[in-house]
Amino acid sequence: MATTPSNMKGFYRLKKNRSGITKPTSSKKSSLHLVRSLGSDITQLTALISHGSPDLKDYHDNHEELMRQFDMNMAYGPCLGMSRLARWERAQRLGLNPPIGFEGLLKAEKPLAVVGCTTAADLNQMLFLT
């Protein structure tokens, strides 16, 4: 996707969250809606959002934040190539005490959770921008 010069400021203006890893957010609701209806994968989601202006903190954002922290936590093992739910279940089975509320969250948000957790493209994006 090409960015016009007027978008560049918006592209780099990021709000850093004190609580940890974040990604640039935008009119997330509409992007999410778009992604769900297209059935496309989470890398597209990130690409869509990163071109918007950082702003809203809404319900989804908080959850996504927690999810990403879960993905990045090395104690639960590698995160690439498996769904979040599967990774949570593995952590549970190996006795690693993953956060309990998560299971409910992941099962409620089934479409996204099944698609997969942070992908390699995502990781690149996050490491570059933060």
Place this chain on the structure above:
Amino acid sequence: MAGMEIDTVENLQRKQSTYQSLDETFVIQNETYRGQQYSQIYFARLHMMRTLLYSLVTHWKPHVPVCTVLGLEEGKECIIVGTLYKHMKLKPCILDEYSKERSAVPLVKHHNFMHPDDHLVLEDESGRVKLGGTVLSPSVYVTGVVVALHGKETGAGDFMVLDVLEAGLAPQIEPQLKSREDKYVVFISGVSAGSSSSNPLQFQLLVDHITGHLGDEKEQGIVAEIVHVVIAGNSVEIPLGLLNGQNLASKDQSRLSEPVQELDILLTQVYLWISCQDPMIQRTFLYLNRAYNTFRSCTNPHCFELDGVRILGTSGQNIDDLKKYSEGRDGLEFMERTLKWRHLAPTTPNTLGCYPFTDRDPFLIESCPHVYFVGNQDKYGTRILKGSEGQLVRLISIPKFCDTGMVVVLNLRNLECHTLSFETQFSS
């Protein structure tokens, strides 16, 4: 079970035993391949083994602190637990094909890739450290083994190993022997039907013997005590030239399917429980035998219980791979090492292929078997291995049938072993 017809009035009945398959962990059932890499299986392996080793370390050296690789301090004695990686100079690497410094000497295929310069490295999630000292011999260990090491970091950044702790034999459940009578299990491996070295008559002799068509009453009485047959791999040898990805001509198709069909027909005569460990055979080929509930396709490795005796084994790839990357006296010594490392195939997935499981490492040995067999070996060998907590394991190295004409017979009552040889050549 079918009885055997003989000429006298009385019918000999074959003995029976209770069979229970324990292969669930080896089966790829609900797994879907999502493009995952092997880091998942290594994580599962390290986590399970480390939890176990941490509990053993408290009895081994209770006063030495345990730390991770990143937490090493120079000169401070401590214990670290991680996965071993062996750096091998001669190990074939795909990048060698693209190397600009191609040597004039063509790459020779070694049967063993060891070199005096090989060294070991210990790795966990936090990092890796090169291992020094003489306690840990690179010729014994291979990549993928998880151990606990006692030592200290040197000025050069190496970890000088003072002592090593392996997991040791797993706990063993007492076999609940239901009967005191002799019951036999026959192990066959490397029939290689279809290869130039195989002799169909030899296999036919074996089948005739097991089904009681040979010998007198006494012979048949002995044979009636065979309750199970295990076919440990390499039952069929497909000529390599046929499998080059192109469509087969009809003439070639019969060359491919004939040996399998022959094997199929022969095996239908055997009215016995058969565990067959051949990936080529599984489900696609042995049409006739699939109808019989006595024929069972199994996984490789295969684990099952007969009358409470736990039997675990493979068709030999795990030991053959160890032979290429480490040194040992004989096949039985490698088998002993895998039991002590509590891992059937530590070189997977590094040099031996396996499925990239995400939630577990199925090759970890959680319960010590009573019998441990390995197929397709060069020669027959067997001995009893004793564990530190009273475990007793019968190790069996099954030779290739096409080369030796030998099968191994195990008595479930006392775990004693002997061989049966089938010869079709008569020396004059």
